[in-house]
Every structure is written in structure tokens, then in C-alpha cells.
Amino acid sequence: MLSSLLIANRGEIACRIIRTARRLGLRTIAVYSEADRHALHVRLADEAVAIGAASASESYLDAGKIIAAAKQTGAEAIHPGYGFLSENAGFAEACAQAGIIFVGPPASAIRAMGLKDGAKALMEKAGVPVVPGYHGALDDPAFLKQKAYEIGYPVLIKAVAGGGGKGMRRVDKVVDFDDALQAAQREAQSAFGDPRVLIEKFVKNPRHVEIQVFADGHGNAVHLFERDCSAQRRHQKVIEEAPAPGMNDEVRKAMGEAAVAAALAVGYVGAGTVEFIADGSRGLRPDGFWFMEMNTRLQVEHPVTELVTGTDLVEWQLRVASGEKLPMTQDELGLDGHAVEVRLYAEDPDNGFLPSTGRLDLLRLPEGEGVRVDTGVEQGGEVSPFYDPMIAKVIALGPDREAAFERLSAALAKTAVAGPRTNLAFLRKLVDLPAVREGGFDTGLIDREIETLTGGAVSDETVALAVSMLSAPDAEERRYHPQGWFDPWSVCDAFQLSGDREVGLRVTVDGEEREVRRRWHNGVPVTPEGAMGEVVRIENGVVALEGGRAVKVALADSLLRAAEDEGGHASVSAPMHGKVIAMLTEEGAEVVRGERLFIVEAMKMEHAVIAPRDGRVERVSAVEGDQVEEGAVIVVLEEVSAPA
Incomplete structure (x- = not known):
């Protein structure tokens, strides 16, 4: 077993890794940015090293600083968690060159699966079914638009690199293609440093089912069954559960074998997830699923797999990285019970799910039988504008699906957060929604039910x-x-x-x-x-x-008390702390209600701000590239008088 481990991450995943590593007797080393100086993961670790400013590019994404911290502390291995450098092949290679064990797959496997176009071509060769679409290298906008027409609308524009819904746009008609393509490319460049995209057919009534795979360095590979992540918003997972509703042994076997084949095709080692899209209109079938992508890391939703299989996937990662064989064979693995997870975020569902930041004045997380909470924050701490706004993951385990959802509903009722706005009320409505409880939903459910799931107020x-x-x-x-x-x-x-x-x-x-x-x-x-x-x-x-x-x-x-605005003016403010990446108007311009004025980027996602009414732009107080605070007035509109 390894003796020391540096965790190249922050928040709840850093805390989660530290707890398993310490249980196994490893010395743990945290790294932290200036914004995380007082963070929970820093206090949990045996040692902690400062690595730079609050911006991720100057700290958690700086491979050189991470490796320098590992050398400084004598760390034998580095665990990247998820996000940041976890799927960076160059970082995995740099670790090897420095004589440090990278707790993850080899760089060759990360590269093979890191770009969606190449991964799909590789999967086709391995006999794994893939979604129809254009996965080539040409990126001329007119050419891509033509390919979308040939594939047939609706289509998905997807970033070649990365995941998590960033750089992804659904397009339903040709007139929307150009704007969607530009937005997807900008977002992909910002999130992954790579603006390239591919075009795929959008599968109607889609189910998102993924398979947890694990391989060691001795040629052994297994799958730990499936997770259903079909309850999504903007391609971001909201509810994850295991096993998948409606899954039968025949489909489970077919998906599991396809996922293991995918892992073996790239010489995989460690934990990974093979994601499939399934046609939910006729139920799950052995011939009705297609490969989407492979995540070459631990997933946010890994706790549901741990609970139903009785495993600790971080422990498996550390044992495989130590050179050991897999702890269990495929025949020894089984499912017991049902687990479901939701992500508690600092965001405002009533305002387009915009990220929210600030001090956690109150944080009360649930406890009890069958309830697990993974978090990286405490009451009194801050939700920073620089990173993902997750507060906690709340996971419930029950003997069956109904019991698991009842426990999750009760756990959320015991949860309380004050300070930043959160999605707690939204989650409570969602887990009690009849369509969710019945298990017959697809990835479009939340969009269809958004009016039911949002709105309301404290009485x-x-x-x-x-x-x-x-x-x-x-x-x-x-x-x-x-x-x-x-x-x-x-x-x-x-x-x-x-x-x-x-x-x-x-x-x-x-x-x-x-x-x-x-x-x-x-x-x-x-x-x-x-x-x-x-x-x-x-x-x-x-x-x-x-x-x-x-x-x-x-x-x-x-x-x-602030003086009330008079004289027919309207102030348009930044909806959250972020960076102005596009200013779409100028002083003197006449705009109409609903017209886009500027775009703010926060947490690697774009948010377009529109004119609340017709008017003339009297003042613009920011330019592209400016960092702005939540509530800062960016554009002032004056009322345009009707002609006499």
C-alpha cells in the first residue's frame, strides 16, 4: 500500500479521499488556493501546501505547482479527484516523469477517451455501438451546419474535449444553429482550452445510463453495474441512482460487457465510467443503447455505486495504484438495495439556476440510518465564485427504490441552508414528483416540469x-x-x-x-x-x-435605505460574480425588450443578460474581460419617448 498521498483537488471530493486514505494509514497532503486557506479539506489533511491565487488557472490547474508541492512534502502519489487535472494526460505524464504515482489511468487511455471524436471512432472499431453523427476534424461553421442538416434536427453540438454539460447545446431548428455553435465553442474554449465540437443526432426520450468500470495492472477488468442519471438540466446530472429503473439482467449484461470492452480497448487501469444514451421510448433494450463517452476518473455520483455494492471505490483506486489486483472478481460483485443521490448547489432555480455565492450563515445537513452526506464546507464558510458551487451531496440507501426515495425526501426535509440561494426547495419538489417516483422519466423531464419545480416563497x-x-x-x-x-x-x-x-x-x-x-x-x-x-x-x-x-x-x-430610481431609467445588473465575455451593445444603441445586452461567464458556464424593456443605452460600465460583482450595474437604459 502507498504511504503518502497528495490530493490535487478541493471541496467535498478532497475531503472524501482524505477520509479513506487516512483509514488506510496513508499520510495525507492537501493543496489550497488563497480562497481556500480556511477550507475544510485543508484542516482534515495531515499537511497542507499553498499553491497560488484564487483563480483555478493559478492554483488547482497549475500542474507545475501541484508536482512541486508533492516533491516538497515527499508525497508518493497524487490523487486528482475529479475535475481540474483529473483527465489531463499531460499531468499524468508529468507525474510519471517526476517519479510520482498518478492515481488514475495511464496517459494513453486518458488521451484515447479524452476527445469525443477519437473515442467514438475507437469504440466503433471495438464493436461498441455509438450515436449517429459527425465526429470528424473539420470545424468550418458552414460545413458543420450542413452536417447538422444531413443528420436531421434536433441535434446536439458537443465539445470534443471535457464533459459536465459544458460546451453543449441542443438545436431544434436550422435558424438557431449559428448562435448555438458560437456559444458552444466559446464555452468549450473557456472550460477546456479547446473550441472544437462534434455534431450528433439528439435521441428523443433519452435515458442516460452509465456503467462503473474498474481495471488493474494485471489484465483484470470488471464492471460494478449501472447508474441512471437521466434526471438532468442543461445536460447536468441532478438525480443519480443505482440500479437503473426498469433495468433487467439481459440489458445489464449487454451494457456491462460493452463497458468492459471499451476499457480493455484502451488498456485502462483504475476507475472509469462508460456513459451510454438509451432510447427511453420503448424501455431499456439490449439493442437500444449507444456509447456517448468515457470519463477516465472517479465520478461525482460514485457514492450510489458504493452503497449498493458495499465497496469503497477510493480504496480500490489506491490499491490498484499500489500495484495490487482488483479486490473482487465479476462473479463476487452483486447488488444489494437501492441508492439515490442529489447535489445540493448554491444556485437560484427561480432565476435560471444562476450560481450564488457568499457566507453560509446556516448549514444543517441530515443524519440518520441509510443517509450519507459528502461535503467540503461548514457553517460559517464561504461559497466562492471561483469554483463549482456544490455545497453537498445527499445520498440515501434503502432496501428498494421506494424506500430509498422516501429516505432521501425525509433527509432533504431536515436540511437547511441560509446565506447563498440554493436549489434545496427545487430538489425537494423533484424527488417527490410522481414521474420521478414512478421511474419512467427521461433527460427532458426537468425542462418539461420546470414551472412545477420552481417558484414559491417563504410564507x-x-x-x-x-x-x-x-x-x-x-x-x-x-x-x-x-x-x-x-x-x-x-x-x-x-x-x-x-x-x-x-x-x-x-x-x-x-x-x-x-x-x-x-x-x-x-x-x-x-x-x-x-x-x-x-x-x-x-x-x-x-x-x-x-x-x-x-x-x-x-x-x-x-x-x-437606498434612494429609489426616478426618471424612467432602468439599471441592468450582473446576475452573479463573473467575467464579462461579450458586450453586445453600446452607449446610444436602441434595444428592445428581450434583446441580449451582455454575457457573463461564471463557473465555466455562460449566462446571457437581456434587456428588461425597450429603451436607449445611456451608460455601459464594463468591457469584455472585466470581472464584475453580483448586483453591479453594467448597463443603464433610458426610456425612449414616443414620437409626437
């Missing part, structure tokens, strides 16, 4: 409970539930021995000022009818929680 009644806490503060009191009671002598606004009275307070609810009136009886706040939420005290206020949503409630400071 006025629960906000009123928060106001009760503000008007009767108690340093020792941490929670106020609808059944709770406060000492009437602690009320700060007036004195009254008995009877009813109504109190009006000006408060801010997530920064928006409003007046809330509360009724008191004999010095005790009267609980509003229908109040179903909970209130938790935090620094400088309280948080009202209900249905997975959270709003901060604080006493309003009249001296800090």
Missing part, C-alpha cells in the same frame, strides 16, 4: 414568526417554532400588562424592506394561522425557513 406567516423573534430577542434562544413561547417581559417595543395589541415593525426580508404587523395577546406573540416554517437566529438577524427556502429577516435601518 408571510413564517416571516411573521421571524419578526416575533426580532421583537423579543433572547441571546440564549436559538429557535422559534410555531408552538414556542417567549417571556413577555422581553418584548422591547412597549409595555402592556394584558389584552391585545398590534405591533408594526419595518424589517428587511432578503434585503427588501417591508412592514410586518404582529398581534400580541397578554404579552405573548399570537402564532399566525398556517405558519409551517421554522426560524433560526444567525448573526445580525434571523432566518425564516420553509419548504427548503430561506430568507434572512432583519430590522430595517432607515439611514441605509
